[in-house]
Structures are given as structure tokens and as C-alpha cells.
Amino acid sequence: MTALLALEGVSRRFGGLAALDTVTLSVEAGEILGLIGPNGAGKTTLINVVTGVHPATAGRVLLQGEDITRLKPYRIARKGLARTFQIVQPFPRMSVLENVAAGAVFAGAAPSLKEGLRLSREHLAFTGLAQIADKPASTLTLAQRKRLELAKGLAMNPRFLMLDEVNAGLNSSEVDEALAMIRRIAERGVTILVIEHLMKVVVSVSTRLAVLHHGALIAVGTPREVLADRGVIEAYLGEKYAARLAGARPAEGA
Amino acid sequence: MRDWLLLLLLALACSLLPLAGDNYVLRLGTIVAMYAVLAQSWNFIGGLAGYPSFATAAFFGLGAYTSAVLLSYGAPTGLAWTAAGGMACLFAALIGGAILHLKGHYFAIASLAVGEVLREVVNTTPDLTGGGMGMNLPVPKLSVAAAAQTFYFSMLALAALTTAAAIIVQRSRLGFGLRCIQQNEDAANILGVNAYGYKTAAFCLSAVFAGMAGAIYASWVHYIEPPDVFDILLAVKPLVMVLLGGIGTVFGPIIGAFLLIAFEELVWRSFLTIHAAMLGGIIVVLVLFMPNGLLALVRSGLARLRPAGPKP
Numbered sequence: 001m002t003a004l005l006a007l008e009g010v011s012r013r014f015g016g017l018a019a020l021d022t023v024t025l026s027v028e029a030g031e032i033l034g035l036i037g038p039n040g041a042g043k044t045t046l047i048n049v050v051t052g053v054h055p056a057t058a059g060r061v062l063l064q065g066e067d068i069t070r071l072k073p074y075r076i077a078r079k080g081l082a083r084t085f086q087i088v089q090p091f092p093r094m095s096v097l098e099n100v101a102a103g104a105v106f107a108g109a110a111p112s113l114k115e116g117l118r119l120s121r122e123h124l125a126f127t128g129l130a131q132i133a134d135k136p137a138s139t140l141t142l143a144q145r146k147r148l149e150l151a152k153g154l155a156m157n158p159r160f161l162m163l164d165e166v167n168a169g170l171n172s173s174e175v176d177e178a179l180a181m182i183r184r185i186a187e188r189g190v191t192i193l194v195i196e197h198l199m200k201v202v203v204s205v206s207t208r209l210a211v212l213h214h215g216a217l218i219a220v221g222t223p224r225e226v227l228a229d230r231g232v233i234e235a236y237l238g239e240k241y242a243a244r245l246a247g248a249r250p251a252e253g254a
Numbered sequence: 255m256r257d258w259l260l261l262l263l264l265a266l267a268c269s270l271l272p273l274a275g276d277n278y279v280l281r282l283g284t285i286v287a288m289y290a291v292l293a294q295s296w297n298f299i300g301g302l303a304g305y306p307s308f309a310t311a312a313f314f315g316l317g318a319y320t321s322a323v324l325l326s327y328g329a330p331t332g333l334a335w336t337a338a339g340g341m342a343c344l345f346a347a348l349i350g351g352a353i354l355h356l357k358g359h360y361f362a363i364a365s366l367a368v369g370e371v372l373r374e375v376v377n378t379t380p381d382l383t384g385g386g387m388g389m390n391l392p393v394p395k396l397s398v399a400a401a402a403q404t405f406y407f408s409m410l411a412l413a414a415l416t417t418a419a420a421i422i423v424q425r426s427r428l429g430f431g432l433r434c435i436q437q438n439e440d441a442a443n444i445l446g447v448n449a450y451g452y453k454t455a456a457f458c459l460s461a462v463f464a465g466m467a468g469a470i471y472a473s474w475v476h477y478i479e480p481p482d483v484f485d486i487l488l489a490v491k492p493l494v495m496v497l498l499g500g501i502g503t504v505f506g507p508i509i510g511a512f513l514l515i516a517f518e519e520l521v522w523r524s525f526l527t528i529h530a531a532m533l534g535g536i537i538v539v540l541v542l543f544m545p546n547g548l549l550a551l552v553r554s555g556l557a558r559l560r561p562a563g564p565k566p
Contacts, residue, residue, distance in 0.1 A: 051444060053440075053443075053444070072443075072448075072450075073443040073444055074443050074444075074445075074446050074447055074448045074449065077443070077444055077445060077446035078446045082444075083444060085441070085444075089438050089440060089441035089444075090438070090441070091433070091434055091437040091438050091441065091442075092437055092438075093437055094433065094434075094437065098430075101430075102430070102431075102434050102442070102445050102447070103445045103446070105427060105430060106427075106431065106434075106442075106445050106446035106447045107445055107446025108446075112427075113425070113426075113427060113430055152445065156445065156446065
């Protein structure tokens with residue numbers, strides 16, 4: 001079976017810096033893959049490479065066997081690859097509803113603007129933003145903006161959704177809500193990649209973990225395997241934290 | 255629906271102008287209509303897409319010269335005017351490919367250079383365009399009054415056409431995509447907006463009607479020369495008009511064109527030597543005190559006048 005998304009020896013260089021170094025990774029349909037690693041490990045670069053923002057300098061990106069390495073970002077978006085931004089990127093002077101409609105109209109299933117607005121109301125209801133649909137996006141709180149990013153991504157009717165730190169800066173009850181939402185999105189059949197710094201969060205939500213360090217993939221596997229990996233402990237977790245996490249509950253089926 | 259009705263009423267009211275005034279008034283009306291076309295044109299790329307273009311003069315001049323050359327070879331007027339629009343549009347598509355990846359000030363400067371390049375091209379091809387000597391156009395066999403009316407109605411029809419295009423674009427996918435690009439181009443790309451294609455479309459829209467306005471202008475004044483039709487003011491004034499009326503709106507450019515030309519007629523003729531400074535003064539006041547234009551000012555004023563209570 002072909003993987004939903006496959007990276008084959010993908011590198012991305014910025015001048016002399018290899019932000020991604022021959023990464024080979026495949027994502028199977030239906031999973032929630034957690035991508036972790038220290039700051040500057042190349043996590044966001046990986047999303048940028050997949051979405052065509054910074055195309056790979058070597059290697060190939062395949063979407064169900066089709067080479068999308070050199071496609072423009074808007075074409076990749078229309079193929080059902082959606083992402084959120086770590087630093088939220090709303091259209092500030094548009095309403096929340098219009099923001100979401102943009103995803104539905106340009107990459108999603110909406111044949112017209114009107115239909116796009118109608119579909120967007122459903123996504124707003126799903127993400128709990130329905131009450132503020134008509135507010136300008138610039139007036140939203142950080143938690144609301146993060147959810148708006150999610151709603152925009154969903155409106156694109158994605159096969160694969162990449163979430164870049166949707167929980168950063170949220171308080172713990174907001175994080176719990178966001179996690180529940182991610183699980184519900186996965187239940188709809190959307191494959192998800194989560195970048196996340198909060199280890200507890202990523203361990204509880206992911207079915208599989210991948211670890212980046214200095215642009216290289218140093219471990220892939222179930223959360224239990226990855227947390228026990230010597231290389232991961234040395235590069236990222238540290239002895240004490242790994243021991244503590246091993247005591248905590250990893251995701252079911254791990 | 256409201257926009258269409260407003261456009262119809264406005265066009266009807268304007269077509270009554272010949273009944274109300276002499277040729278001087280008609281000449282002013284023609285100028286207002288011409289600048290309404292240019293302001294409306296600039297609004298596509300500058301207002302909707304947020305790309306501060308100074309290429310309006312280039313499109314205007316290119317249209318004027320395209321039409322003048324065709325007319326000198328005996329082409330019918332309608333064909334020459336249409337071809338002028340087509341030429342400007344084609345040129346915008348080509349030049350857009352080269353400069354639309356620039357942003358902000360860099361785009362502004364590159365677009366400014368486009369007109370200067372065209373001016374030099376005209377200067378160095380005297381066989382075709384008369385070069386620096388300028389070009390005479392065939393004078394239509396019409397009475398002065400009939401000619402004044404013909405050009406007034408031509409320019410008015412073009413202004414109406416441009417406004418109709420603006421209404422259609424604003425409600426279309428294209429208009430929506432352009433607003434996305436204006437507010438956050440990276441996010442727009444990631445959401446599936448073909449930003450490059452959309453920007454090029456906006457640039458072409460900002461060229462086609464400006465080119466036709468140049469063609470009508472050339473026929474109207476019978477004589478064109480590079481400093482006249484590539485005048486930088488032809489790029490600056492439409493921008494000021496849009497800012498004055500309301501950027502990104504359908505009727506703001508028209509209101510701005512009317513106000514600025516009226517201001518010019520009433521005030522500037524009393525300040526002949528410092529009228530450029532007056533234009534600068536207007537720009538400063540606009541930027542400082544009403545960045546969203548008169549329309550927004552009037553709207554917020556109306557909202558404040560209304561008694562406080564539940565919103566409609």
C-alpha cells in the first residue's frame with residue numbers, strides 16, 4: 001500500500017545550513033503523527049517543504065505516489081494538504097467567517113462564494129467559533145486565533161492536516177479543548193501531523209512519534225518506543241524527564 | 255444590487271450634463287470621467303490587491319500611442335480604442351510577470367520605472383511615433399460642440415464600464431482572493447489562492463481601461479507627446495483620488511476623482527505657482543487624518559449620529 005505522504009531523502013538547505021538533512025519518513029492514512037524535537041530541529045521546515053513554501057533542495061515528496069516536490073503552494077493546498085501556522089496568520093480585516101470561507105472557496109469543496117460561506121458556518125460550529133463569526137479576525141484572543149487557524153485548515157477539506165504548535169501559548173483547559181478537537185478531526189478520517197512542545201500532550205494524542213534533531217530524523221515509532229530510545233533521551237528529553245514520562249500513560253495501542 | 259442601481263442612476267445623471275452646461279463644463283466632465291477611469295483602474299491593483307502601482311501613466315500613454323499609431327494607418331476609431339486596451343492589457347501581463355513578485359516599496363519603484371522606460375522607447379522611435387516631436391492625430395469632422403459631446407459620452411461610457419467591472423470583480427472569487435492577498439499573501443497561498451495569477455489579473459484589469467482612456471484622450475486632444483501622456487501625475491493623481499474617496503470600495507474612486515478635479519478647478523487656479531505643493535498637502539492630510547477615505551469617514555459619522563440602541 002502506498003503511504004498517504006512519503007518523504008524520500010528530503011533535504012532543505014539555507015545557504016550552508018542543512019535545516020533538513022536527508023529525511024525519509026512516511027505517513028499512513030488515518031494516523032496522528034507527532035513530530036517532536038528541540039528548537040531549530042527543522043520541524044517547521046519540514047512542513048514548509050511539504051507545503052511547497054520552501055521546496056526541498058534534494059529528495060522527493062510524494063502524495064499517494066504523486067511527486068509534489070516542485071508544485072507551487074497553492075497547488076499543493078488544492079490537493080488536500082492543509083496546515084496551520086505557529087505564528088497565526090489571519091486575514092485581519094476580514095470577519096472570522098470570511099477567513100474560513102477563503103479556505104473553502106480556494107482549496108475546499110465550495111463551488112461559489114455563497115456556498116463557501118455556508119460551509120464555513122459548519123466549520124465554525126465545529127471549532128466553537130460560531131458566536132464570533134462576524135467579528136473581525138484582528139479582535140480575537142490568541143486561543144480563538146489558534147482555533148481560527150484550525151477552522152481555516154478544515155475548510156480546505158484536507159486529506160492531511162499539519163498542525164504547527166496549535167497549543168503553544170494556551171492555558172491547560174484550552175489545551176484540553178484543542179486536544180479533544182484534534183481527536184474529533186482524526187475521527188473524520190483526516191490524517192494529522194502535530195508539532196508540539198508539550199510532551200505530555202503529544203504523547204497522549206499521537207499514534208506514532210517522529211523525532212528530529214539538527215535536521216535529521218533520529219527516531220520513529222510508537223510513543224513508548226521513542227521515549228525509551230537512547231538517542232532521543234540524549235538529544236532531547238534528558239534522563240530525568242524520560243523516566244517521568246515513561247511512568248505516565250502513553251497513548252492506547254502503543 | 256444596490257451598487258448596480260447606484261451606477262445606473264449616476265450614469266443617467268451624468269448623461270444629463272450636456273443639457274446643463276456649455277463646452278467648458280463638458281470639458282471638465284470629460285476630465286472627471288477620465289480620472290474616474292484611472293482611479294478605478296488603480297483600485298484593482300492598489301486597492302484590492304494592495305500593490306501600490308505607479309504604472310497607470312504607462313498604461314495610459316501606451317494606450318494613447320497604440321491608438322494614435324493605428325489611426326495614423328487609417329484604422330477605424332472603435333478598433334483603435336479597443337486595440338489600445340488590448341495592448342495595455344497584454345503589456346501588463348508581460349511586465350507583471352517581471353515585477354509582481356516584488357512587494358511594497360520595491361514594487362512601487364519598479365512600476366514607476368515602467369512608464370519611464372516606455373517614454374524613452376517612444377522618444378527613440380521617431381519613425382513610428384514622432385519621437386519627442388509628438389504625434390498629430392486626425393481631427394474628426396465634427397462641430398466643436400458635437401466633438402465635446404462625443405468625447406464626453408465616450409469617456410463617461412468607459413467610466414461606467416470600468417465601474418461595472420469593479421462591481422463584478424468585487425463580488426467574485428477574484429475579488430475575494432485579491433482581498434486575501436492584500437491582507438496576508440503567504441496565508442492566501444497556503445489556502446489555495448493562486449496569488450501570482452490573481453495579481454496578474456488585477457494588474458491587467460488596472461491596465462486595460464487605463465489604456466482605452468489614453469486612446470480616447472489622444473483622439474480628444476488631437477496631439478500627444480511623451481511628457482504629456484506619460485506624465486507621472488497621471489499615476490499619482492488616481493492614487494490620491496482613491497485614497498480620498500475610499501480605498502478598495504466601488505464608488506470611492508469616482509467620488510475621489512470628482513472631488514480632486516473640483517478642488518483643482520476651484521482652488522489651484524488661484525495658486526498657480528504652488529499647486530504641486532497643494533497636492534502634496536492633500537496627500538499628507540489624507541494619510542494622517544483619514545487613511546480610509548471620505549466614504550469611511552461619512553459612514554462612521556452616520557453611525558455616530560444614529561441613536562444608540564440595538565444594531566440592525
